[in-house]
Amino acid sequence: MKIAIASGKGGTGKTFISTNLFNVLQKKINISLVDCDAEEPNDREFFTGGVLHHTHIVTQKIPVIKKEKCTYCGKCEKYCNYNAFFFLKEMKMIKVLDELCHGCGACSVACEYGAISEKDDVLGYVNRYTFDTNSALIEARVKVGVYSPVNVIKAAIKETDGFDLVLFDAPPGTACPFIQTVAKADYVVLVTEPTPFGLSDLKQSVDTLKSMNKSYGVIINRAGLGNNDIYDYIEQENIPLLMSVPFDKKIAAIYSNGELLTNLYTDWAAKFNQLYHIIEENYGNSNN
């Protein structure tokens, strides 16, 4: 089973939930946690005991123009749907804007003069950390300055074969990085907070998941802050409330130090174990 922990709004506690859930489950299940927030991966901060097993460099093909063969016909520029060519016909000037290229290969197909070859460009890294329990933390980490994390996320998700349970710590938002992550999940846990911003972003995530036919539930973090509108919304939409975490400065302080609540408090460890059972149950129900 693959579970994505996601949220529309940033900073609602995706990483807090993912790391603690992974922490309690790794003692009994063959599990991996994938940090899909490739722009700002943080899960590693909570598991410094993991040993770096290997790093896989994620690359993409980028066109290289051979000036001596180029006739400046402009067909490559026409084929490129990402505006990745800077082309001035009269001045015989053509340049590839590497950061805009998506590596689709259309320009190579377009060129009739064999003037385009390709080189590998580094997009980021997939780091695999292993633990004594045989579980793994797989981290997608985009190189600073790269425009889109999507390929690095995809590469990280591909490395999860062979685990009984996979958790995806998803990137924020509902754009392509989010879609790429939840598309591979069997169940999505949406972490939100009871504020107007949290509610608005939750609605947008729910609409997206509905259109993708995903089953999902909600965790309300920092309960007690804000207002009750979010509870009304999930009741009205019939969305299961999987867990509620009260706002507590003590919990915030534990998180801020890179520590795990479930290592410090047995009652919280029990609650996260329970969370997994609730998810399993909900997933089972939604597939019946």
Next chain:
Amino acid sequence: MEIAIISGKGGTGKSSISAAFATLQNEIVLADCDVDAANLYLLFNPVCDEEYMFISGQKTVINQDKCTACGLCIEYCRFDAIIEKENKVCVVETLCDGCLLCSRVCPYEAIDIVDEDKSRMYAGYFQNGRMVYGRLAPGEENSGKLVNKVREKAKQIAKESGIKNIIIDGPPGIGCSVISTITGVDAVVVVTEPTLSGLHDLKRTLEVTAGFKLQTSVIINKFDINTEIASKIEDYCNQNSIKVMGKLPFDPLIVEAMVNCKSITDYAPDSKISNLIRKTYSKIIAV
């Protein structure tokens, strides 16, 4: 002056701080560039008299009447977005990147191109001036391009109506939409929080702003959640010659203000936190 407020890590308080800055003066253009999860319109309820469609990209659809299932498109697609299912070729929408190569190589013209046209940009008025914001439809791409549109519109409005300052509420992360948000602005303010995650993300964000040689400063929000990490952040900034413009304590009033659809400086103008925010803002615009 164009000031961009970003954060790297989400949920550090970018939008609450942007909202406060935007309501400290009467003539402002506020641009919400968090096009993935635009929120400021919820607070300010702007009256928008302009709405623009934003074509975020294209997707392809196989015309089954013309398709012979030759499989050439499957061979060419580098995103593994075309599959054969029960002798029919179809596009997996979530994997399609919109490069259109399949439609170009198809010998039977069996692949149609469909515009992704659900994203929007709005412009209008709010209590303290003008407001522009974008809303990227779920799953759509090119958030950076929509951010550019929002910024262009904000600049145009500022010029036409003689407004001096533009406040940009940026998206989280360090990807294309963030790069579009900060390229060419006069000042970048990074809002961070004293957590290990916050510090890690701040370092990556500062790497990006340094790459663009932008004038960058930092606000440490909720600094009292962990004063030890807050001082680590300060040390890090000092070592890298980045000014810490303000240290704001955690204050439930900020959430209360949001629930009441107000910026903190409007909701509790005389509170300690509002005073600190006003001081921070005057430091930022004085540079």
